[in-house]
Amino acid sequence: MSLTAERHRIPLSDGNSIPLLGLGTYADPQKTPKGSCLESVKIAIDTGYRHIDGAFVYYNEHEVGQAIREKIAEGRIKREDIFYCGKPGDAIYPTDENGKMIYHETDLCATWEAMEACKDAGLAKSIGVSNFNRRQLEMILNKPGLKHKPVSNQVECHPYFTQPKLLEFCRQHDIVIVGYSPLGTSRDETWVNVSSPPLLKDPVLNAIGKKYNKTSAQVALRFNIQRGVVVIPKSFNPQRIRENFQIFDFSLTEKEMKEIEALNKNVRYVELLMEEKRSARQRTVASVTQPLSPENLTCSI
Secondary structure (H helix, E strand, O other): OOOOOOOOEEEOOOOOEEEOEOEEOOOOOOOOOOOHHHHHHHHHHHHOOOEEEOOHHHOOHHHHHHHHHHHHHHOOOOHHHOEEEEOOOOOOOOEOOOOOEOOOOOOHHHHHHHHHHHHHOOOOOEEEEEOOOHHHHHHHHOOOOOOOOOOEEEEEOEOOEOOHHHHHHHHHOOOEEEEEOOOOOOOOOOOEOOOOOOHHHOHHHHHHHHHHOOOHHHHHHHHHHHOOOEEOOEOOOHHHHHHHHOOOOOOOOHHHHHHHHOOOOOOOOEOOHHHHHHHHHHOOOOOOOOOOOHHHEEEEO
């Protein structure tokens, strides 16, 4: 696969395409100054990013939109140049009159039919899922009357959590894996397992990086895109935004790819610990078969 900063899209099963490298935009709204996302997206577009990942639950989609509109007005890009991935929804976690989260059984197939209707209506160009395992994907793929299959599955994916079985299953069904937290994510103890080893300090990644005069982060990103996994590293740091994009001027050898694959520890950083703690306090219904939030569905517009 020949990849360059200007040409690094891969095809989706619906005829559209997705850039292998995108900018993640999640940030704690209570700790992030207003306008940070806006400026970061503008820097990313100027750097060459054409894939932006966002969500209603990030509370900053309006800044992403403003940044894209400003860059279009400048003549820097056209709207069709940008692949924007969002997670639809108008409520994060529904609660009752007492503020307790409401748990219920969700029919994934019925929900997917609503997504198909969005695509048919022209509200989304491509539709996919997030955090789906093989069983959940099979529910959709085997659904009677399926009109549009998921083009992508956004999951945590990095050298310590390479997802080999899920990746192979998705390849067999022409579903692209989009890897969030490709650098091992932050060390925010409210939603991350901070007892897990920090990925970017790994000696193998750093040794390979030294060979190519690259950072361990750049090596980790290159590893995934070289095996066809889309990566969406989040950063609001201008220098890191630019550094993360500088992964098209080198390639890893087959031996180096295998060395990085061998680092897999099945370490999942993103455990959403704040929701687990909250759930333990607030759970009122014991049976939850398919929990579904806006974070479980994705669409590109």
